[in-house]
Amino acid sequence: GNSVTQMEGPVTLSEEAFLTINCTYTATGYPSLFWYVQYPGEGLQLLLKATKADDKGSNKGFEATYRKETTSFHLEKGSVQVSDSAVYFCALSNRGYSTLTFGKGTMLLVSP
Amino acid sequence: GAVVSQHPSRVICKSGTSVKIECRSLDFQATTMFWYRQFPKQSLMLMATSNEGSKATYEQGVEKDKFLINHASLTLSTLTVTSAHPEDSSFYICGGADAGANVLTFGAGSRLTVL
Numbered sequence: 177g178n179s180v181t182q183m184e185g186p187v188t189l190s191e192e193a194f195l196t197i198n199c200t201y202t203a204t205g206y207p208s209l210f211w212y213v214q215y216p217g218e219g220l221q222l223l224l225k226a227t228k229a230d231d232k233g234s235n236k237g238f239e240a241t242y243r244k245e246t247t248s249f250h251l252e253k254g255s256v257q258v259s260d261s262a263v264y265f266c267a268l269s270n271r272g273y274s275t276l277t278f279g280k281g282t283m284l285l286v287s288p
Numbered sequence: 289g290a291v292v293s294q295h296p297s298r299v300i301c302k303s304g305t306s307v308k309i310e311c312r313s314l315d316f317q318a319t320t321m322f323w324y325r326q327f328p329k330q331s332l333m334l335m336a337t338s339n340e341g342s343k344a345t346y347e348q349g350v351e352k353d354k355f356l357i358n359h360a361s362l363t364l365s366t367l368t369v370t371s372a373h374p375e376d377s378s379f380y381i382c383g384g385a386d387a388g389a390n391v392l393t394f395g396a397g398s399r400l401t402v403l
Contacts, residue, residue, distance in 0.1 A: 180331070212394075219292060220381065220394035265332065275322075276392070278332035 178203045182266045182279035189256055189286050197251040197282050199240075199266035207268040209233075209242050209249040210276065214263045223251075223264070261286045290316040292384045294395025301372055302403055309367045309398045311382035317362035318384030322392065323355075326379040335380075338365055372402040 182199040189195060201209065211223040211233070224233030229244035238253045249266060266279040291314040301307050311321060320339050324332045336352075338344035338359040346352045354376075356368040365384070369376055381397040 214397075217297070217396060219294070219396045220383070222391065275334070275337075276332075278324075280329060280331045281326075 178207065178268060178270065178277040180266050180268055180277055180279035182264075182282050184280070185263075185283040187282060187284045189284070191258055191286055191288055192255045193286075195251070195253040195256045195260075195284065197264055197266075197284070199249045199251065199279060201247050201249065201266075201268050203247075203268055203270065203277075205270055206244075207270045209240070210267040210269070211238070211240055211249070211251050212265040212267060212278075214265070214281075216262070220265065256284070256286045258286045258288055260284060290314070290384075290386075290391070290393040292318070292382060292393045292395040294382055294398055296398055297396060298399045298401075300401045300403065303373055304371055306368055306370045307372055307400060309369075309380055309382075309400075311365050311367075311384065311395050313363045313384045313386075313393070316384070316386050316393070318365065318393075319362065319387040320385045321357075321359055321365035322383040322385070323357060323365075323367050324381045324383065326381070332381065335367075369400065372400070374402045376400065377402045 179202045208227045210225045212220045213223045224235040226233040226242035232241045240251045263281045265281045267276045293312045323335045326332045335350045336344045336346045344357040359365040383392045383394040
């Protein structure tokens with residue numbers, strides 16, 4: 177079956193530091209890959225996505241590249257801000273957005 | 289944009305009682321509602337999928353008689369945890385999708401603690 181593994185948190189960084197949150201997956205076929213973010217007290221929000229190998233998803237300074245050869249979709253940001261503090265979920269789907277397999281989530285804490 | 293309002297955000301109840309969690313779609317009609325739960329240090333796991341006016345489809349290992357899902361309208365879906373026990377303590381989150389939509393809109397989640 178499908179599965180998503182992402183690094184355990186919390187990840188604690190100072191403002192303007194470089195961020196990487198690792199995500200690897202196991203899936204049949206060619207899934208679409210997603211990063212969701214959950215800010216405190218809010219619902220999960222789609223941050224970015226990629227639907228085929230070598231696609232790069234990007235949004236709000238975050239980016240992730242669909243690497244089929246390493247089955248990875250690592251999330252990166254060059255300079256994090258305090259407002260980026262949230263829980264980040266990596267996910268995949270073989271059937272569009274509607275049915276998702278999630279990772280455990282990684283909490284990011286950014287201090288001033 | 290599309291918003292799903294989920295209530296309550298936190299609930300504490302005694303063992304044996306029932307708890308209802310509501311998800312309302314605002315500004316869109318949620319034809320399909322997905323219910324997930326997350327145990328500590330675990331992934332979000334799909335519990336069930338419901339379509340408006342139909343019975344919910346439950347994932348393997350999820351007791352349909354314990355987790356009652358009602359999706360009687362296009363803007364409201366409810367999850368009732370019946371006769372809750374401490375092992376039901378978890379984070380429950382709903383996600384709504386309209387017909388043909390390519391975006392799944394999530395609620396903020398409900399943290400249930402059963403004493």
